[in-house]
Amino acid sequence: MSSNIKRRIVVISGPSGVGKGSINSVLRKDKHLSLEYSVSMTTREPRNGEIDGVHYFFVTNEEFESAIANHELIEHAQFVGNYYGTPRKYVEQQLQNGKNVILEIEVDGATQVIKNEKDVLSIFLMPPTLQELANRLQGRQSETPEVIKQRLDKALLEVPLKHTYQYVVENDTVENAVAKITDILEKENAAQSDGPTVFDRLKVMMGNLVENNYMFFVENWEMNVKILRDNGVITTEEFNDFDAKEKMINILTARLYHRVLAHGEFSDLLDRDFVENQVQRLMFKINFFSIEQKFEE
Numbered sequence: 001m002s003s004n005i006k007r008r009i010v011v012i013s014g015p016s017g018v019g020k021g022s023i024n025s026v027l028r029k030d031k032h033l034s035l036e037y038s039v040s041m042t043t044r045e046p047r048n049g050e051i052d053g054v055h056y057f058f059v060t061n062e063e064f065e066s067a068i069a070n071h072e073l074i075e076h077a078q079f080v081g082n083y084y085g086t087p088r089k090y091v092e093q094q095l096q097n098g099k100n101v102i103l104e105i106e107v108d109g110a111t112q113v114i115k116n117e118k119d120v121l122s123i124f125l126m127p128p129t130l131q132e133l134a135n136r137l138q139g140r141q142s143e144t145p146e147v148i149k150q151r152l153d154k155a156l157l158e159v160p161l162k163h164t165y166q167y168v169v170e171n172d173t174v175e176n177a178v179a180k181i182t183d184i185l186e187k188e189n190a191a192q193s194d195g196p197t198v199f200d201r202l203k204v205m206m207g208n209l210v211e212n213n214y215m216f217f218v219e220n221w222e223m224n225v226k227i228l229r230d231n232g233v234i235t236t237e238e239f240n241d242f243d244a245k246e247k248m249i250n251i252l253t254a255r256l257y258h259r260v261l262a263h264g265e266f267s268d269l270l271d272r273d274f275v276e277n278q279v280q281r282l283m284f285k286i287n288f289f290s291i292e293q294k295f296e297e
């Protein structure tokens with residue numbers, strides 16, 4: 001394992017039926033990602049084809065409640081009438097074995113993990129539309145119509161919480177979503193990349209774009225920030241630390257990367273015309289009169 005690799009707890013959440021299981025089963029086949037899947041404990045009944053100890057540890061309410069009492073779970077939550085929880089021992093073992101551990105858990109549990117565990121990488125999966133989510137849930141034929149309705153209602157409560165995750169990834173196709181999540185893991189040094197990541201290549205392209213097309217705005221921004229320093233709005237140290245060109249490149253790269261993760265074809269990030277066109281719009285979101293940047297989507 002090279003020195004800069006940092007193994008992580010990878011929390012992947014998203015509404016029931018969005019495609020978490022489908023995506024995770026593809027990700028886990030990619031050995032270079034070193035992903036181990038945390039098998040959760042649940043009181044839900046097994047679905048057709050689900051195997052105890054593989055898909056879940058299927059337990060009774062009493063067994064689950066004693067696991068809580070014995071502090072055997074990293075987190076737990078109730079979801080549409082059943083308990084779900086992550087056994088601590090396996091996660092800690094896998095991290096010690098130099099593996100990343102995927103926790104496929106709902107939002108309440110994810111909030112506990114993000115709060116209590118260190119170095120968590122959190123990803124929220126979104127469907128292209130709510131109708132598509134309903135189609136997938138119905139298409140899976142794993143729940144009764146009543147439970148499907150309950151799960152769709154729960155989805156309407158979970159989707160607004162997606163911005164509490166570091167990354168929001170749309171599952172339009174499993175292939176596109178897997179490409180995005182693979183790049184995130186490599187970008188976050190949770191997995192070895194055998195060359196520059198898409199994020200790295202986008203940042204180089206963005207640097208060329210800013211140098212060739214936007215230096216007028218960089219210089220203008222530097223002058224405005226100098227006025228802030230002269231008027232005592234910012235300190236000399238803040239002024240000296242401010243590099244408008246680097247800040248613009250970083251802002252534009254991060255915003256475009258996150259925008260395409262949430263809705264778009266991942267390979268477009270390497271298409272110069274696409275990037276140039278998107279940057280023209282993103283430039284309007286930069287506040288050239290401040291060093292703090294607050295983006296509203």
Ligand SMILES: Nc1nc2c(ncn2[C@@H]2O[C@H](COP(=O)(O)OP(=O)(O)O)[C@@H](O)[C@H]2O)c(=O)[nH]1
Pocket residue numbers: 013014015016017020021040041044075076077079084085086104105106107108109110
């Ligand atoms: N908090 C928590 N949620 C879990 C755990 N395991 C599964 N879940 C979540 O519980 C919800 C219901 O899971 P499941 O009944 O398998 O339905 P699915 O989402 O349609 O696959 C999903 O959002 C899962 O991500 C766990 O260990 N802890």
Ligand SMILES: Nc1ncnc2c1ncn2[C@@H]1O[C@H](COP(=O)(O)OP(=O)(O)O)[C@@H](O)[C@H]1O
Pocket residue numbers: 014015016017018019020021022023136137139140171172173174
């Ligand atoms: N990108 C996708 N496009 C169309 N159908 C999908 C996609 N991803 C998953 N599905 C299907 O949607 C249903 C729910 O997927 P699943 O992985 O069980 O979701 P989750 O684990 O999030 O509940 C399954 O029938 C699966 O085959």
